[in-house]
Amino acid sequence: MQLITRVEGAKLLGVTKEAVYAAIKRGRIKAHLTEAGVPMIDALTLVKDWNKGTQRPVSQRSPSKPEQKTDPSGRMGRTSEYIPDYDESRARTEHLKAELLEIDRRQKEGLLVLAADVEAKWLEVITMARSKMLGIPTKAKQRIPDLDPAAMSCLDDIVRETLEDLASEGEQ
Numbered sequence: 001m002q003l004i005t006r007v008e009g010a011k012l013l014g015v016t017k018e019a020v021y022a023a024i025k026r027g028r029i030k031a032h033l034t035e036a037g038v039p040m041i042d043a044l045t046l047v048k049d050w051n052k053g054t055q056r057p058v059s060q061r062s063p064s065k066p067e068q069k070t071d072p073s074g075r076m077g078r079t080s081e082y083i084p085d086y087d088e089s090r091a092r093t094e095h096l097k098a099e100l101l102e103i104d105r106r107q108k109e110g111l112l113v114l115a116a117d118v119e120a121k122w123l124e125v126i127t128m129a130r131s132k133m134l135g136i137p138t139k140a141k142q143r144i145p146d147l148d149p150a151a152m153s154c155l156d157d158i159v160r161e162t163l164e165d166l167a168s169e170g171e172q
Contacts, residue, residue, distance in 0.1 A: 001042050003032060003042060004040065004041055005040060006024065006031075006039060006041060008043075009043070012043065012046060013046065013050055028049060028050070028053040029050060130163060134160075137152050140152075
């Protein structure tokens, strides 16, 4: 016989201590008095006695093994072991809503822009700079009509070599 208190019995059954007190009073659960007069319950027969007289039977748990608690480090992970309580879920939801509102506010103030918009603008700037650099030999010919074709070819090669160098440095 393994004797436990009424509160421990309630935890073992997953009910309130008042429910256990009422079951003892009605005689559904047998209580044994200790030498000090404290009522104790036999843990080995508790579940069987409880299930005989209740509409809500409980499964057999070992009274010697404490209830296993989930690891709090993985609390927000998607596991079948842990489902956050309502208050925790509500707090998390409110926090995420506040973050989204903060992002929206900053975007409206012009402090945040979409990455796709930045990328598109940079692509536009780089393409325009490349086009202008490739036009240098032609503009030089217009401003200096005495340039011979060899000088024009040399200017074109210098511009293209510079653009290739810039492109290769950007890839690194």
